[in-house]
Amino acid sequence: MEFNSKVIPLHLNPLGFIEGFVQLGVSMPALLAGTGIDPGMFADPAVRISYGQQYRLLRNGLRLTDHPAPGLSIGMQVDWSHFGLIGYVVHCSPSLSEAAEAFMRYQMIAQPFYTVTAGRPVGFIDRDDRFVFPLRCFPPPEADERSVEQFELDFRLATTLRLCVACGNHQVPDTQVHVELTCVSPPHAQLYNELPCASVRFAAKRNAVVVNRRFRIEPFRLTRQAAFRELIARCELDLQAAGLEPTTTAAVRSQLTQRFNRRLQLMGSRDYQEQPLTLAACAQALRLTPRALARRLGQEHSSFRQILQEVRVAFALHHLQASSLRVDDIAELSGFSSASSMRRAVRQSNGKVPGLKTQNVTR
Structure with a gap:
């Protein structure tokens, strides 16, 4: 951009x-x-x-x-209206998972640079029933401008914690929110300790917010579902009007990524039912007929099956690189029938077999 x-x-x-x-x-x-x-x-x-x-x-x-950490201060105080319509999701989303998923998709309206991350997973499932939400930042235009990058990291951390407090299910047994930061403990570490979270760990391997899966996925504001659906429909119209998904292929990839995010967040819950990722369902979300969608993809030298495989491989790679789950578990989460099937798909995709986590394969 x-x-x-x-x-x-x-x-x-x-x-x-x-x-x-x-x-x-x-x-x-x-x-x-x-x-x-x-x-x-x-x-x-x-x-x-x-x-x-x-x-x-x-x-x-x-x-x-x-101020030693203006990103934290502004992130804790900024009004949700400054995120556009999607900011109001804090008042009506039935669960944290749906709020995070919506923010991931529609934040590009407020910050169009996020079109480059539209196909990424919201986060990943880790051991001990944890869900990890990575804190991603824009690369600064000047390599030595660390202050701007730190501002964004702090701002994103603060707003993510506020989202967790507002939309997480506080009726589940484990409601603790944990923060991991790669930086060493700064002189103003007390400002981080005052954030609405259970712990802050410095000198970690990643910048992330970590929550219990049930805190994230279990709904608790069921009476607001209609308002949430109406809000999402309006955000979708705004996104289309903004022209930030310039091709049908990009729109389909975004829809499939959104559905994969939801699938990852809900797997293992009592109410989870496998929903097939079909051309018809995607066409309905994009307000097209299946035939029209297939035709448009063909004109772009793409296909629904090809995009679905690309998204599935992307989710598998993300977990292989970041999660401590076993390879077999990652294959199941990503929708592959086996670890060998996943390896084959990744090999065909980029010429590499995922070896980063092969030590976790059950032998």
Whole structure:
């Protein structure tokens, strides 16, 4: 995505950042200096800014505040409306899994750069009935600009924890939320310890939020399901209007990724029933007939079966690289009949047999 293309809705994340830095005592004129943004734009939802402008805005804010972790502070205070319609999912999603899945799909409306991550899994299942939600950040445009990258990591950590508190099922036995960070304990570690979580572990192997599977998947706000479905339908219309999925292939891949995310989150629960991933179901979600969808994919030299296999392999690889589950378990989660079938699919996909976790294969 072009660094200077004006694609980010100003009234969403950027205005949330502006509001947050001003609350930390930063002067508005100094914050906006050199960004090409002025207060006269704030009331117009049609205004777009570039990633270059957003980057300069963040650099200004970080330079002008003496707060040791502004990303944490702003992330804990930013209003959900600054994420667009999808922000209101915190009030109506039946479960944390559905809220996280929705955020993963529709966050590209507020930050179009996330189109490059649209096909990734929300997270992965690990041992001890844990679900791991990795904290992913944009690469900074300047390699030495660590402060902006740290701001985003802290911001994403804070908002993810708020999402867990708002949408997790607090009636299950294990409601603890754990944080893992790769950085060493900073001088302001107390600010991390004050976050709404049970523990923060520094010098970890990954940046992630870890929760119990039941806390994530078990619904508890069933009376709000209709409102949730209506919200998701409106978000889907907004996504289509934004043109962020330029091809039918991309739209199908996104739909299948969404369904795989749901499948991973629900497997093992009492109410889980295997739902086949079919062309007809995908066509219905995209408001097309199965024949029209197949025709459009053919025009793009693709097919539903090919995309399904690519998504299945992507999920398998993600778990092989990140999860401590056995290879046989990963194969089952990814929808393969056996570990050997999974290896064969991966070999055909990229010429490599997944060897990273082969020590976990049952012999």
